[in-house]
Amino acid sequence: MSTLKPEVNSNDHIQGDDTASVTIVEFGDYQCQFCGDAYPILKEIEETFGRQIRFVFRHFPLANAHQYAVPAALAAEAAGLQGKFWEMHDALFDNQYRLNGDLFDELAETIGLDLERFQQDSISDALREKVENDFDSGVRSGVNGTPSFYVNGTKFDGGVTDLYQMLKESTT
């Protein structure tokens, strides 16, 4: 059974409270269609289970297959430096159908980022390294495709609808 390596830590982007009984970690790629499909269902999971759920996103960009995967991950991280990781994360999935190289600046403006700073951060080595570290963590945790989910540190064998079903069954 594959486990999450390293465990959820302060480098992660986390939604929800530390007191939540269930932590879901997604390894995802903003250009991956299956991640795009999973996105609204994950939102629904978060709404349904509220404070019981903590959600973490780590990047697993398949750069050879998806030309915008790494730039999109960098855009999310650059937004994160201005405290708006999740706003960019949501905007990227909401606009996945028209993902292209010009989209990032537009989204940055929409969510109210300092554009110049965003552009500089998007090309920084430190952020590139952060994205690579996420990928590394995915490889070591046994990620075999995107999206891959981990529930309380253990790899979940199934897609997002299986995950939703499992949570419904285990919380009632």
Add this chain to the structure above:
Amino acid sequence: MLEKGTIAPDFELNATPDQKIKLKDFKGKKNVILAFYPADWSPVCSDQMALYNEMLKYFTKHDAQIFGISVDSTWCHLAFEENRKLHFSLLADFEPKGAVAKAYGVYDEKTGTSERALFVIDKEGKIAWSYLSPIAVNPGADGILEALEELDPQ
């Protein structure tokens, strides 16, 4: 399937219509990863090869060369490599069909394809790690990476 400690059976297979890969050529030079998979184009395999494609720098770091192997022909492999932008070679275990898969104990007679199996072969030509995955499950790369790390000079 062949287990850890076994001498890896040598083979000579086409990587392209006019290029052959011999396992013994890597002896003393590189670790070799063999990823047997059932067929080009089937969805799980594709994800699996896409994952390895992203991991080439990891393999290089550990002085390892990866090859995918299936019973598909070189022309089929070429089209698949091009379509998925793969940066490593797929070997054609095509004639006699599945001979290498049989030698490694991972040929499925019923389907006429190889099973989904991974081998890490060290520089002495010995199998350092092997893994048979359920046919529908992409085995990821964590096992390969751990095996390679164990082979690294201390």
